[in-house]
Amino acid sequence: MKRRGILILYAAVCVVLSAAAVCAMLLNRSTPVEAAEAPAVTAFENAVTALEIVRDGETVTLSTTGDVWTMDGDGSIPVNDPRVQKMAVLAANLPAVRSFDAASGSLSDYGLDGSGILVTASNLAGESAVFQIGRETPAGDARYVLCGETVYLADTEDCAAFDYGFLELLAYDGMPDLLPSELKSLRIERGSFELELLYDETGAYPAYEDIFTWFIGRPYDTPVPADTRNAHALFYDVTGLYIYGCAAYRPDDYAAYGFDAPLCTAEVSYTDENGRVQTVRVSFGSTTDDGFCYVRFEDSEQVLLANAAIVQSVAYTVPSDLLPRQVCGILLETVTRLTVTADGETRVFEGEALSGDAFGSFYTALTEIVATDTAPDTALTDEPILTVSFERSTDHDAEMTLSYYRYDETRALAVFNGRRSQLVESLALDAVLELYAAIP
Secondary structure (H helix, E strand, O other): OHHHHHHHHHHHHHHHHHHHHHHHHHHHHHOOOOOOOOOEOOOOOOOOOEEEEEEOOEEEEEEEOOOOEEEOOEOOOOEOHHHHHHHHHHHHOOEOOEEEEOOOOOHHHHOOOOOOEEEEEEOOOOOEEEEEEEEEOOOOOEEEEEEOOEEEEEEHHHHHOOOOOOHHHEOOOOOOOOOHHHEEEEEEEEOOEEEEEEEOOOOOOOOOOOOOOEEEOOOOOOOEEOOHHHHHHHHHHHHOOOOOEEEEEOOOOHHHHOOOOOOEEEEEEEEOOOOOEEEEEEEEEEEOOOOEEEEEEOOOOEEEEEEHHHHHHHHOOOHHHHOOOEOOOOOHHHEEEEEEEEOOEEEEEEHHHHOOHHHHHHHHHHHHOEOOEEOOOOOOOOOOOEEEEEEEOOOOOOEEEEEEEEOOOOEEEEEEOOEEEEEEEHHHHHHHHHHHHOOO
16 A cells, blocks of 8 residues: 555656646747847948948949949949949948957968958948958858958858949940840951941841841842841850950050951940940950950940850851842742753743642752852853743742852762852752652
């Protein structure tokens, strides 16, 4: 009985202790613990209106009286306002993930011994702060920041907003953001060579088919249809030119960057939103060892940097690069009479002869041949392998001729509509001749 009483007593004690634990848990849940307030490097009540950035031995001063920033006290210098405004916002309220007091003599361990970025921020309300941004932490997600006697850990991306010098804080010149329909002309000049690209959807430059909207002007006497994809790529390479940075501002000698004898120049004429014709002209100078080309817009004080490979592609584009790959895309429904000469014999197709499966297969293969390469515009001496003359029901290009000449062992030269620079595979032409021979 005594042993049974002891067990009952132990059980009662356990029940009491368990109930106490449950009450303690409920009490803790009903009384939340206040989280420690995150530290901040700066906490201005008013917007920053003045900044001084000392970086890599260069000092840049920035100030504003409203929405426009001025750099180094010169209102004529174009400033990258979004970049500076972000810098000002973070200078006023720079958050940190934690802070600690730096031990004596340890600042060099954090890159805070004067080799980092020194920022001085102030505003018209009299608030000011000076802080220095040091090196990254080993994890790379934060940088050490010294303000007063305290070292903070601030987000790496926030700190990167201050990592700009004078040239990086400029607002760079650039091409307008254009649609092809706004283009009047794009001219590329390289020495005495000139290439002109045009865009038209109105029929101002008649093409032998309505599928064409891009045209090659000069060096041709009249606009010639261009390949849509290649023409648009050239248009984008020029009008969408990406600027990587600024190499110099107001240099003493622009010739040092190759602008006395530029690689090429590009001139874009376009119609603005008010219907006025505007012109932008840009020169491409010499290239750098790290793959950039110097760029200068007309009358600009900036020497900018663009991708050298893209610039050279623009500079050395020739008309044959822009011709349609499809050598002859004449639609059969526009043809009223077709004269074909092959192996010294000539046949004429018109009326019902322009239909039928055999003729259709031949005509489809003929008009689907694409150029695989280009050749110099050389004189033709041999007789053509195949000549096709088209008589059409169109208002323009009513008579057109396509001829193929043997160029080498594997290729043939196409001559169409005055062009004689496109090469096609002989196998493709042989297949067309076989289909022609199969027409009853």
